[in-house]
Amino acid sequence: MMTKQAERASKLPLFGGSAAYVRSWANFWQAWWARTAGVAAIDSTRLDRFATLVRFAREHSPLYCEMYRDVPSNVSAPHALPVVTKHALMARFDDWVTDTAIRRTNIDAFLADRTHIGDRYLGRYIVWKSSGSTGEPGIFVQDDDALAVYDALIAMQLAGANLAGKCAAGLFKGGRAALIAATGDHFASIASWKRVCWSGPGLAARGFSIMEPLDRLIAKINAFAPVYLASYPTMLTLLAEERVAGRLRVAPAIVWSGGEFLAPGACAELEQAFDCPVLNEYGASECMSIAFGCREGWLHVNADWVMLEPVDANYRPTPLGQISHTVLLTNLANRIQPVIRYDLGDAVVANPEPCGCGNPLPAIRVEGRREDVVTMSASDGRQIRLLPMALTTIVEEAADVHRFQIVQSHDTTLMLRLDIAGVERKQVAFRAAAHALRDYLAGQGVTHPHVSLDERLPIPDRRSGKLREVIIELGAEASDDPDVTPQSPSRSPRSGPAPNRLDTRTRDRGLHDGH
Numbered sequence: 001m002m003t004k005q006a007e008r009a010s011k012l013p014l015f016g017g018s019a020a021y022v023r024s025w026a027n028f029w030q031a032w033w034a035r036t037a038g039v040a041a042i043d044s045t046r047l048d049r050f051a052t053l054v055r056f057a058r059e060h061s062p063l064y065c066e067m068y069r070d071v072p073s074n075v076s077a078p079h080a081l082p083v084v085t086k087h088a089l090m091a092r093f094d095d096w097v098t099d100t101a102i103r104r105t106n107i108d109a110f111l112a113d114r115t116h117i118g119d120r121y122l123g124r125y126i127v128w129k130s131s132g133s134t135g136e137p138g139i140f141v142q143d144d145d146a147l148a149v150y151d152a153l154i155a156m157q158l159a160g161a162n163l164a165g166k167c168a169a170g171l172f173k174g175g176r177a178a179l180i181a182a183t184g185d186h187f188a189s190i191a192s193w194k195r196v197c198w199s200g201p202g203l204a205a206r207g208f209s210i211m212e213p214l215d216r217l218i219a220k221i222n223a224f225a226p227v228y229l230a231s232y233p234t235m236l237t238l239l240a241e242e243r244v245a246g247r248l249r250v251a252p253a254i255v256w257s258g259g260e261f262l263a264p265g266a267c268a269e270l271e272q273a274f275d276c277p278v279l280n281e282y283g284a285s286e287c288m289s290i291a292f293g294c295r296e297g298w299l300h301v302n303a304d305w306v307m308l309e310p311v312d313a314n315y316r317p318t319p320l321g322q323i324s325h326t327v328l329l330t331n332l333a334n335r336i337q338p339v340i341r342y343d344l345g346d347a348v349v350a351n352p353e354p355c356g357c358g359n360p361l362p363a364i365r366v367e368g369r370r371e372d373v374v375t376m377s378a379s380d381g382r383q384i385r386l387l388p389m390a391l392t393t394i395v396e397e398a399a400d401v402h403r404f405q406i407v408q409s410h411d412t413t414l415m416l417r418l419d420i421a422g423v424e425r426k427q428v429a430f431r432a433a434a435h436a437l438r439d440y441l442a443g444q445g446v447t448h449p450h451v452s453l454d455e456r457l458p459i460p461d462r463r464s465g466k467l468r469e470v471i472i473e474l475g476a477e478a479s480d481d482p483d484v485t486p487q488s489p490s491r492s493p494r495s496g497p498a499p500n501r502l503d504t505r506t507r508d509r510g511l512h513d514g515h
């Protein structure tokens with residue numbers, strides 16, 4: 001029997017067809033009980049699921065069976081297991097998956113056909129790929145059980161934020177949900193979005209392409225009038241500006257941010273601009289819902305379904321409060337393609353203190369991709385690591401700019417690309433940012449840094465289409481000719497070089513619709 005509440009929830013974009021929503025709802029309550037019961041319950045739930053997943057992987061994935069052959073049969077702690085990489089897993093794709101019907105050759109053919117976007121592979125799996133901005137693309141297969149868990153985790157987040165009612169009310173009263181993301185390929189965002197649209201008859205949900213010139217995009221969103229708006233932080237920042245300027249005339253009940261790191265300051269600005277709560281999600285193609293933002297600016301890990309281990313370059317645990325080299329992800333929800341101690345590549349810091357928001361789930365901050373951590377030589381020869389978030393915060397605050405790019409072009413040289421209209425304003429902003437950066441670097445021991453202005457607009461990542469705010473391009477030269485920029489002065493969002501691959505989650509992060 002469907003309760004009234006579940007019935008209403010099934011109308012949300014969070015829940016798809018009937019079987020899926022039943023599963024989601026069951027997962028929701030399971031997660032709710034575990035979390036209400038506190039840290040011990042969460043830990044024990046996670047460890048139980050971990051042991052079950054490892055056992056399942058050993059039995060059904062030839063690759064894991066091989067990798068774990070010297071590992072004792074009863075594993076309760078992750079440390080006993082080897083670390084896996086995307087490269088190693090993708091190289092043995094057919095041995096990795098636990099359903100022998102899934103074959104790389106036919107999945108490649110399925111993905112090559114863009115008319116299949118959002119369709120079910122083999123009639124039962126949702127498939128998405130990551131664009132591989134950091135190397136090779138990944139292919140990720142999810143079954144209904146995994147999708148139901150992601151759905152439930154999102155419902156938990158909504159419930160935790162006391163938003164379910166408002167959001168549900170908006171959508172239930174014929175409200176509409178808009179996702180502005182990359183369209184036209186099998187990325188997590190659009191695959192799950194289509195799943196939602198097709199499984200919820202009567203649900204007004206639509207995807208919009210980030211490739212659309214901004215003025216046209218605004219016109220389309222205005223015409224659609226969504227109460228639920230989801231996109232990447234950089235896109236939302238642009239939209240927020242448009243709303244403040246009065247050109248974007250929407251009144252969303254909720255804004256969803258994912259796919260890129262959203263700084264706490266930027267989140268507050270979005271909330272002000274849209275006059276509604278902003279939900280900040282940290283997810284990946286490898287696991288759609290890893291963590292959710294809280295009002296204290298931390299991301300709380302869905303620790304009953306996700307295992308996240310911050311580690312150093314040798315995969316040894318990083319102490320709480322310190323920046324990790326990378327993080328190992330275990331997705332406890334996906335059995336079809338087990339992701340166990342997977343090197344995700346993000347540098348994170350785990351909160352050593354209980355979070356001020358009261359959420360018992362472990363809290364982290366994502367410091368960006370490890371290759372984005374800038375290393376400079378100090379005057380005394382030491383190698384100084386600079387947090388991308390620190391650099392971006394300095395520039396944001398000093399120059400009052402939210403769309404920009406910091407490029408390390410030489411050991412102690414940074415170039416700034418600022419998206420600021422007007423030569424005068426740009427110069428003023430640049431001088432302020434350069435001054436603040438030099439001060440900061442001097443404080444770190446880099447006494448003679450060089451900060452220059454690159455006249456080009458920020459350039460989105462060639463493969464992912466995403467804007468990475470801090471990048472390392474040693475040997476790159478500043479341009480004093482703004483015309484060389486691939487972006488038009490009208491600021492069409494993300495029209496970088498060959499951009500149209502918005503991969504899923506900061507790099508593989510899935511901006512999804514809140515499926």
Ligand SMILES: [Zn+2]
Pocket residue numbers: 294295296297298300355356357358359363
């Ligand atoms: Zn918190």
